[in-house]
Amino acid sequence: MAEVTLEKLHKRYGDETAVESLDFTVHDGETLGVVGPSGCGKTTTLRMIAGFETPTDGVVRFDSEDVTHVPPEKRNVGLVFQSYALFNNMSVLANVAFGLKMEGVGKEERRERAQELLDMLGIGDLGDRSPESLSGGQQQRVGLARALAIEPDILLLDEPMTGLDAKLKTRLRTEMSNLLEELGVTALYVTHDQEEAMAMCDRIAVLNDGHIEQIGTPDTVYEQPANTFVANFIGTSNVLRGKANGDSVDLGFTRVQDERLEAVNGEATLIARPEAFDVDDDGFEAQVRDVHYLGERIQATAELPDGTDLTLKFDSFDRQVSADDVVSLALDLDDVHVVD
Amino acid sequence: MSSQTHETETFTAVATALIRPETEQERERRRIVVMCLPFFVLATFAAFIPLVVMARMSVSADQFENSGFSMEAWYTLATESVYLTVAWNTLWFATLATVASVIFGVGISHALEKYEFPFKGFVVSMISFPIALPGIVVAFMIIVLLGRQGLLTHTVAFFTGGSPLDIAVATTVFGLFCGYVYSLIPRSTMVLRGTYTEVNTDAEEAARALGAGSLRTFYHVTLPEIRPGVVAAFILTFRSALAIFGTVLVLQSLNVATLRIDREIAVGFNSQIAGAIGLIYFAFILAFTFVSLRFTETDVVEI
Amino acid sequence: MSEDVHDTAGGQGVVARIDGLIAGPTAKAVVLGMMVFVLLLLMVPIVFTFVASFAESAAGALPSGFFTLDNWRTVLGLGDYGVQTSVGPGLAFSAMLATGGMVLNIIIGVPIAYALTRYNFFARDWINAIAILPLVPGIILGVAFLRTYPENAGSALGLIVGYALLKSPYMVLTVQSSFQSMDLQQLEESSRSLGASWPRTFLTVIVPNAKDGIIAGSIICWTLAAAEFNFTYMVYARGPRPFSLFLFENISNAPYLQSAAAISVYFLIVVAAITVLQLVGNRGFSTSSDR
Numbered sequence: 001m002a003e004v005t006l007e008k009l010h011k012r013y014g015d016e017t018a019v020e021s022l023d024f025t026v027h028d029g030e031t032l033g034v035v036g037p038s039g040c041g042k043t044t045t046l047r048m049i050a051g052f053e054t055p056t057d058g059v060v061r062f063d064s065e066d067v068t069h070v071p072p073e074k075r076n077v078g079l080v081f082q083s084y085a086l087f088n089n090m091s092v093l094a095n096v097a098f099g100l101k102m103e104g105v106g107k108e109e110r111r112e113r114a115q116e117l118l119d120m121l122g123i124g125d126l127g128d129r130s131p132e133s134l135s136g137g138q139q140q141r142v143g144l145a146r147a148l149a150i151e152p153d154i155l156l157l158d159e160p161m162t163g164l165d166a167k168l169k170t171r172l173r174t175e176m177s178n179l180l181e182e183l184g185v186t187a188l189y190v191t192h193d194q195e196e197a198m199a200m201c202d203r204i205a206v207l208n209d210g211h212i213e214q215i216g217t218p219d220t221v222y223e224q225p226a227n228t229f230v231a232n233f234i235g236t237s238n239v240l241r242g243k244a245n246g247d248s249v250d251l252g253f254t255r256v257q258d259e260r261l262e263a264v265n266g267e268a269t270l271i272a273r274p275e276a277f278d279v280d281d282d283g284f285e286a287q288v289r290d291v292h293y294l295g296e297r298i299q300a301t302a303e304l305p306d307g308t309d310l311t312l313k314f315d316s317f318d319r320q321v322s323a324d325d326v327v328s329l330a331l332d333l334d335d336v337h338v339v340d
Numbered sequence: 341m342s343s344q345t346h347e348t349e350t351f352t353a354v355a356t357a358l359i360r361p362e363t364e365q366e367r368e369r370r371r372i373v374v375m376c377l378p379f380f381v382l383a384t385f386a387a388f389i390p391l392v393v394m395a396r397m398s399v400s401a402d403q404f405e406n407s408g409f410s411m412e413a414w415y416t417l418a419t420e421s422v423y424l425t426v427a428w429n430t431l432w433f434a435t436l437a438t439v440a441s442v443i444f445g446v447g448i449s450h451a452l453e454k455y456e457f458p459f460k461g462f463v464v465s466m467i468s469f470p471i472a473l474p475g476i477v478v479a480f481m482i483i484v485l486l487g488r489q490g491l492l493t494h495t496v497a498f499f500t501g502g503s504p505l506d507i508a509v510a511t512t513v514f515g516l517f518c519g520y521v522y523s524l525i526p527r528s529t530m531v532l533r534g535t536y537t538e539v540n541t542d543a544e545e546a547a548r549a550l551g552a553g554s555l556r557t558f559y560h561v562t563l564p565e566i567r568p569g570v571v572a573a574f575i576l577t578f579r580s581a582l583a584i585f586g587t588v589l590v591l592q593s594l595n596v597a598t599l600r601i602d603r604e605i606a607v608g609f610n611s612q613i614a615g616a617i618g619l620i621y622f623a624f625i626l627a628f629t630f631v632s633l634r635f636t637e638t639d640v641v642e643i
Numbered sequence: 644m645s646e647d648v649h650d651t652a653g654g655q656g657v658v659a660r661i662d663g664l665i666a667g668p669t670a671k672a673v674v675l676g677m678m679v680f681v682l683l684l685l686m687v688p689i690v691f692t693f694v695a696s697f698a699e700s701a702a703g704a705l706p707s708g709f710f711t712l713d714n715w716r717t718v719l720g721l722g723d724y725g726v727q728t729s730v731g732p733g734l735a736f737s738a739m740l741a742t743g744g745m746v747l748n749i750i751i752g753v754p755i756a757y758a759l760t761r762y763n764f765f766a767r768d769w770i771n772a773i774a775i776l777p778l779v780p781g782i783i784l785g786v787a788f789l790r791t792y793p794e795n796a797g798s799a800l801g802l803i804v805g806y807a808l809l810k811s812p813y814m815v816l817t818v819q820s821s822f823q824s825m826d827l828q829q830l831e832e833s834s835r836s837l838g839a840s841w842p843r844t845f846l847t848v849i850v851p852n853a854k855d856g857i858i859a860g861s862i863i864c865w866t867l868a869a870a871e872f873n874f875t876y877m878v879y880a881r882g883p884r885p886f887s888l889f890l891f892e893n894i895s896n897a898p899y900l901q902s903a904a905a906i907s908v909y910f911l912i913v914v915a916a917i918t919v920l921q922l923v924g925n926r927g928f929s930t931s932s933d934r
Contacts, residue, residue: 050832073835081833085826085830087833087852098837099838147837150838367841368762369764371758374754382808383808385804386807387784394787447673447674447677447678463682464927466682468928469685469913472916472928474890476890477890485687576776582780585780585781586891602876602877611786615790
């Protein structure tokens with residue numbers, strides 16, 4: 001396994017910029033999630049690390065080695081795709097052993113190692129089958145085993161769970177992240193599903209329009225989003241704005257006082273997760289428009305007198321709110337993040 | 341994708357990149373060139389060069405080798421009315437046979453796609469069977485049906501009491517038409533079958549639920565959806581119709597371009613005229629194809 | 644053309660009126676009837692020819708005097724007429740030529756089919772059109788060959804090259820149809836990330852996965868080349884006589900029943916080809932797979 005570093009990576013197609021000045025490191029043994037809306041450059045980034053796209057500018061390093069111009073087959077990266085891309089002309093075992101065969105590992109040894117990996121993934125009895133005869137979950141495991149067999153410097157996962165049903169997704173997610181940790185694999189996990197990224201990854205990079213908006217641990221990204229894009233992309237947020245004055249800000253519907261505001265000059269942006277609001281008699285009033293039950297929690301949309309909407313979340317056992325209620329709300333400052 | 345950088349690159353830069361590529365994009369470009377190369381080598385020696393030589397042949401002064409320059413063949417083509425007749429025969433006959441074959445093709449693919457009946461796979465195979473038959477065998481099939489000893493000839497003779505010799509139509513223009521249709525229906529059907537499988541059945545059912553009858557549903561819903569397939573079938577079938585030779589050679593009932601080329605070579609070895617007809621013919625097919633392809637997508641084209 | 648062309652009042656009126664006359668079951672009967680009619684038109688002469696090849700006499704309205712193998716003996720060169728009228732040498736020669744053409748078609752067709760399906764590049768659509776549409780009709784190619792290769796046009800090499808060019812669209816289309824059902828990019832990239840060079844990826848992963856399409860394309864090309872007539876007729880001068888010229892000779896000169904037997908030999912080849920095509924997922928002589 002290795003540490004993978006991107007230095008000032010640019011990729012342009014003609015006039016179009018796909019990726020702009022990417023600068024980050026995937027540390028040895030960590031799983032880095034790359035999330036962002038479609039077209040944000042996450043797949044291009046993955047393909048540049050794999051070697052299928054040559055950057056217009058910048059350097060890709062595996063440990064200290066510059067691999068920018070090394071062709072994919074000489075890079076030692078593992079790839080797992082959404083479509084699994086298994087070789088239907090070979091047995092499951094031969095699929096997993098394929099990379100070792102290319103490395104010149106002897107027949108006996110590569111069969112043994114492939115079998116070990118299949119066992120580890122709980123599909124040890126499928127070695128002789130044709131990939132076509134397997135279920136989606138099994139195929140995904142074979143794809144993972146095949147990529148891991150070459151002990152790659154970095155494992156690249158491109159939306160590997162898309163296409164699986166929700167229940168299987170949750171199970172595979174746990175299994176996969178345990179396995180990656182156990183093997184100490186350096187991995188880059190590309191997904192459009194931020195929830196999946198939060199569950200799977202040690203750190204998350206949020207990409208937008210070809211550049212990184214924020215990179216950090218899942219809780220940092222969630223609780224202290226660097227800007228409104230990150231706040232809106234990761235989970236649901238209420239973005240509140242107002243003119244800062246000393247340590248307080250007037251948001252229109254309420255006034256907030258916090259020492260963090262002292263650093264802000266002029267316009268202040270506060271990000272409040274839906275959980276940051278609670279019903280409180282001394283608060284400000286809002287009219288509940290609609291209520292959705294999400295099992296343990298309820299999500300409500302409430303309209304402020306000035307017409308802006310707030311998204312709220314309560315534990316469903318604690319609170320009873322229903323549409324058209326007028327509620328009094330308070331903002332818990334501990335759960336509010338001030339954007340610098 | 342990279343048309344702009346592509347244009348500004350000098351020829352040497354492109355050549356160097358092809359021989360010693362550095363980026364993955366350059367390696368991909370080299371791969372594309374390498375993969376297309378075998379085909380173009382064959383096409384060069386088996387089509388491009390021969391066509392150029394044939395063009396030269398049409399203005400050769402000598403009929404046995406390309407030497408000297410003479411426009412006589414072209415002059416003959418332009419002035420002798422027989423060639424106008426040949427061109428006219430070729431076009432109206434191919435058009436008529438194509439239209440008939442496409443109409444039958446639509447009906448057959450409609451039946452294959454919309455209705456359930458046993459041995460469907462077998463039926464498809466049997467309908468495709470004549471694609472494998474050379475034109476001379478197709479001519480024999482027409483003789484078997486409509487010749488002096490033909491099945492249909494004898495059937496009609498039996499009921500009307502006429503003489504089979506008078507009834508046989510294999511070597512008439514109608515017989516030739518049957519031969520054309522015999523080889524073309526399978527082709528048009530195979531092209532149309534491809535598009536038919538992609539017809540949106542929901543829209544058809546919705547139309548029917550709204551009270552439209554079979555014909556109206558077909559006209560308003562199905563036909564617009566299969567239009568690309570119909571156009572493609574027309575293009576391919578028409579091209580095939582123009583290229584038919586063996587059937588005409590055996591049945592001999594209409595003087596079309598392919599037969600005329602053969603006659604020019606066989607009688608008096610008028611190689612210049614044969615070359616000129618061939619060239620016009622090739623240019624016409626080329627122009628027809630590229631103009632008509634603008635009316636459809638290439639991906640519906642099958643044979 | 645747009646939708647409103649169809650919605651002109653006149654067209655709609657006529658269609659609606661006819662529609663009122665033809666009820667659903669009638670339409671089905673018409674379409675199925677059309678299919679059965681064509682099926683009969685196509686199959687009756689084929690079956691009849693095959694059956695007639697076992698008859699003794701063609702003098703009456705229908706061939707009579709079943710069952711005899713005389714016609715087949717003559718055609719297969721087992722009769723008293725010797726090898727002069729036998730299909731054997733011609734068929735063997737054509738089989739050899741067709742095999743050569745088929746091998747050439749695999750070599751040129753599979754790579755370009757891959758490039759055209761997998762990559763997007765400059766003038767792709769035009770190159771695609773050149774590769775999937777027959778470039779020149781056989782008879783014209785024949786005339787052009789006569790002058791370009793005066794010594795070799797009708798030689799084995801000339802015939803093989805001509806067949807390869809004439810039949811290449813069938814190979815390209817059939818293999819393309821196979822490639823289109825695969826996720827080429829991800830297959831290629833998986834294999835390369837596992838350390839296989841690009842040529843190795845192509846040969847050990849891509850080609851084996853498209854095996855059915857390549858087999859189907861090969862069978863179609865082989866069968867069509869084995870009986871290619873137009874080009875062969877134009878360029879043939881001397882040497883062993885190809886199968887299609889033997890058929891032509893029979894059709895134009897031989898007794899009716901003997902022609903029937905000669906043609907039936909080819910029918911048997913086509914039936915064998917269709918059977919194998921079914922096994923690899925193609926229905927008959929169609930370039931698209933039904934799987």
